[in-house]
Amino acid sequence: MEVGAIEQTVAVTAEAPLVNTTSGSLGGLVDSRNPTRLVSIQSRAVRAALGLWGEWLLTPPFDGGVQMNAMQKSGYLLFAIWVSTGMLHAQDRLVIRGGTLIDVRNGRLTPNADVVVEGDRIVSVSTGGTQPTQGGTVIDARGKYILPGLIDLHVHYRDWSPELYLNHGVTTVVDLGTPHEWVKAQKEGIDRGTIPGPRLFYSTNNLEGPQDENYYQRGFVHVLKDPEEAIVAMRQYIAGKVHAVKVYDGISVEVLRVVVREAEKASIPVIGHFRDVRVAADAGAHGIEHNGAVANAILDRRAREEAMQKVRKGLSLPAESFMDMARLPQIVQLMVRSGLYLNPTMRMSWSGDQALREKGFHYEDFDLLFNDWRLRYVPLNWRLANLKEYQEIGLWHWSDLSEYERELFHRGYTNAQRLIKAFVDAGGKLYAGTDSASMTTPGLALHQELELIVDAGATPLQALQAATIHPAELMRMSDRLGTIEAGKAGDVVVLDRNPLEDIRNTRKIHRVISRGRVLDGQYHADFRNPIPTNDWEGSSHFFPSPRIRWASPEAFIEDARDATLTVHGTGFIPYSFVRLNGQKLKTHFVEEFQLTAEIPPEMLKAGTYAVSVENPDFGWGSNLARGAGDISHLGIQDHISNEFLVLVKPGGDAPIFPHPRETGGY
Numbered sequence: 001m002e003v004g005a006i007e008q009t010v011a012v013t014a015e016a017p018l019v020n021t022t023s024g025s026l027g028g029l030v031d032s033r034n035p036t037r038l039v040s041i042q043s044r045a046v047r048a049a050l051g052l053w054g055e056w057l058l059t060p061p062f063d064g065g066v067q068m069n070a071m072q073k074s075g076y077l078l079f080a081i082w083v084s085t086g087m088l089h090a091q092d093r094l095v096i097r098g099g100t101l102i103d104v105r106n107g108r109l110t111p112n113a114d115v116v117v118e119g120d121r122i123v124s125v126s127t128g129g130t131q132p133t134q135g136g137t138v139i140d141a142r143g144k145y146i147l148p149g150l151i152d153l154h155v156h157y158r159d160w161s162p163e164l165y166l167n168h169g170v171t172t173v174v175d176l177g178t179p180h181e182w183v184k185a186q187k188e189g190i191d192r193g194t195i196p197g198p199r200l201f202y203s204t205n206n207l208e209g210p211q212d213e214n215y216y217q218r219g220f221v222h223v224l225k226d227p228e229e230a231i232v233a234m235r236q237y238i239a240g241k242v243h244a245v246k247v248y249d250g251i252s253v254e255v256l257r258v259v260v261r262e263a264e265k266a267s268i269p270v271i272g273h274f275r276d277v278r279v280a281a282d283a284g285a286h287g288i289e290h291n292g293a294v295a296n297a298i299l300d301r302r303a304r305e306e307a308m309q310k311v312r313k314g315l316s317l318p319a320e321s322f323m324d325m326a327r328l329p330q331i332v333q334l335m336v337r338s339g340l341y342l343n344p345t346m347r348m349s350w351s352g353d354q355a356l357r358e359k360g361f362h363y364e365d366f367d368l369l370f371n372d373w374r375l376r377y378v379p380l381n382w383r384l385a386n387l388k389e390y391q392e393i394g395l396w397h398w399s400d401l402s403e404y405e406r407e408l409f410h411r412g413y414t415n416a417q418r419l420i421k422a423f424v425d426a427g428g429k430l431y432a433g434t435d436s437a438s439m440t441t442p443g444l445a446l447h448q449e450l451e452l453i454v455d456a457g458a459t460p461l462q463a464l465q466a467a468t469i470h471p472a473e474l475m476r477m478s479d480r481l482g483t484i485e486a487g488k489a490g491d492v493v494v495l496d497r498n499p500l501e502d503i504r505n506t507r508k509i510h511r512v513i514s515r516g517r518v519l520d521g522q523y524h525a526d527f528r529n530p531i532p533t534n535d536w537e538g539s540s541h542f543f544p545s546p547r548i549r550w551a552s553p554e555a556f557i558e559d560a561r562d563a564t565l566t567v568h569g570t571g572f573i574p575y576s577f578v579r580l581n582g583q584k585l586k587t588h589f590v591e592e593f594q595l596t597a598e599i600p601p602e603m604l605k606a607g608t609y610a611v612s613v614e615n616p617d618f619g620w621g622s623n624l625a626r627g628a629g630d631i632s633h634l635g636i637q638d639h640i641s642n643e644f645l646v647l648v649k650p651g652g653d654a655p656i657f658p659h660p661r662e663t664g665g666y
Helices: 044-058 070-083 085-091 162-167 180-192 227-239 253-266 277-283 292-297 301-308 325-337 354-359 361-369 373-377 380-391 403-425 444-455 460-466 469-474 503-507
Strands: 018-020 028-031 038-041 094-102 109-118 121-127 137-140 145-148 150-155 170-175 199-202 206-208 221-223 245-247 270-272 287-289 341-343 492-495 509-514 547-552 555-557 563-570 577-580 586-591 594-599 607-614 644-649
Touching: 094 492, 094 509, 150 444, 150 469, 162 170, 162 509, 180 199, 227 253, 245 253, 253 270, 253 277, 277 292, 277 325, 292 325, 292 403, 325 403, 341 469, 354 361, 354 403, 354 444, 361 380, 361 444, 444 460, 444 503, 460 469, 460 503, 547 607, 547 644, 563 577, 563 607, 577 594
Parallel strands: 094 137, 094 145, 150 170, 170 199, 206 221, 206 245, 245 270, 270 287, 287 341, 555 644
Antiparallel strands: 018 028, 028 038, 094 109, 109 121, 145 492, 492 509, 547 563, 563 594, 577 607, 586 594, 607 644
16 A cells, blocks of 8 residues: 555654554554654644644644754644644545445445535435545545455454554454453553554453352452342442453353443443353343353263363363354244354364364464564564464374364364354354464454355354444444445445455555555564553463472482372463472473473472473463462463472482372361
C-alpha cells in the first residue's frame, strides 16, 4: 500500500521513524519515540479547524524559527487538535469507488458500489459512481471486493500486536484475559487516537470457582465462591463498563446463573469455557469457547478410559477424540434452540495436528514473523514459542508420540470438523476467535481460522459471517459493527479477490480502512507502544515455569547405589531435567507434577546439595503451570525452578526416611 493514497501530508525535518496512528481520531503519523508528536495530518479540515495556529504549528521546520522546543510545540499542537476533534471528524471524507460490495448477511454482490466514510462513520452506500469526490480521498476499488472490517472475538492483547491486527484487516478485537487496568488504558489510548490499534473491547477477569492446588492456574482469575460474591463482583465489573463476561468451567451452576442474570441486566454476553454445553444452555449463557464443552456433553467415557490405558502416562487426550457422534445431532439442536454461539478455535486447538502442518501454516507464520525484518520488535521468545506450537501435541513433540497416539489426536480434529459442519447446517452461528497472541499470530491467525472453518464444511459466506455479523451480534454491537451500511463504523477491508470463491482470498488485502483512516499497510521496525504491558510476556501455554514443592527422600547415604530422587512440583514437561548442584541428572517424566532422577554414586558425597529443575528455554518460560499461581508481579518467570536442598550423610546403617508429605505427615 502507498502512503500517497492519503491526500494531505505535511513534511517534517526530523529524521525519526513514523508509526501509523490511522486507527485513532487524530489520523496521522506519530514519531515512534514520542507518540505525542503528530507529524502528519491527512485532511485539509485540520488546517481549517486550527486556523493560524495550525499554519504556524504545521509549517516546517518544526520549530518554525521560534525559541520553543519540539515537545512544547507538539503539546500545543495536540491540544489544538483535541479542541477541534469534532470538526475534524465532521469534515474528513473518504470515497471507496467502484468496488463489488459483499453483503455478509446473504452473500449478495453489488458491483460498482461507492462507500462514503466521513470521520468514523459510513454515511452512504450507493452504486454507479454518483458520489462527488471534492475535498475527499478516493480509493479506486474497481475490480476489488469490499468487506466490513474483520472481528476477532478472542484475543489476549499485547503491546506489540496493533500493526499485526490492522494490517490483516482485523479492525476490532475483544480481549478475554489480559491485565485489566492495562487493557483499559490501551482502549482509552486507541479511542483517543494516541495509540494505534484496532477497536478494543474487553471482558471481566476470568470468573472461576475454587480449585485444588493442581488446578491449571492462570493469571487474571477472579474466584467466586458463592452467588453473593458473584453479585458483588458482577456489579463492580458492570460499573467499570466491561463489554463481556468471561467464565471458566470450574464455576458452579448456581454462581453461573447469577452471573448470567446480572450480565443480562447490562446487556453484555457471557462467554467462556464450560464443563458441559448443557450447563451453559440451562444457565442462559451466550458464547461457547472451544469445542470441549460440546465434546464433554456426548463423551464416550468407556472409549476414553480404554484409550488412556494404552497411551503414555501424562498424555492428555482431547475430549473431541471420544465424542459419541451418534448423539451429535441432539446436542447441536439443543445449542441452536438455546441461541448459543460457538467459537471452535480450530487454529489454536489443533496446531500440532498433521492437518495444519500439511497446510503449511507454520511456514506462513515463519515468513511473516522472521522474514519481514520490520517485525523485529515482536519479542523473539514469543516468535519462537509460537512456531514450536506447531510441533507439539500436549506436552510432547509430535514425533515422540506413537502412531496410535497421534491418530487419537487427529481423530479429535476430524470430529471437531464434523461438529462445525453439523452446527452450521442446523442453523447455528459460529464466531471466530483465535486466542492470539497467547498461542497464535495476531491478525494472520484469523485468516487461518476462517480457512479451517471452510475445510470443516462451512461455506465461505458462513466463515465470513463468523468474523463479521455474528461476533457483532454476540457482543450486542450490531448497530455499529459487522456490515457495510450507513451509520456503521468506518472500518472497511478492500480485497483484490473474491473471498466467496476462495476463503483464502481474505489474505489478499488491497486496503484497510480503520476508523475512517486509510492505513499504509506497512510494519514499522521502530514501533513502540507508549503504554507497554505491565505483565511479563509468557512464551507459551506449554513451556511452563517449573517450580519445586518438595523432593524425596530428604537425605541419601554417601556412595549409595541405585539412588533415585523424586521431585514434586508444577510445570514439569517430558523434556524437563533435574540438576544436582548444577549437574544434569538422568531424568524421567512421570507427570506434570512429578519427575524422578537417577543419582550416580560418585555424586553422593557428604554434604548439602541444591536440587533444581530446568525446562527448555524460550525466554523465561511461562507462569501458566497448574498450581503455580500467578507470580508474574514478582518478576519470577523463567525456565529454571527454585532450589530444594537435600542431604547426603556419611556412610552408616541409619535408615533414610521419605519426605513427610509422602506419608501424609503434612
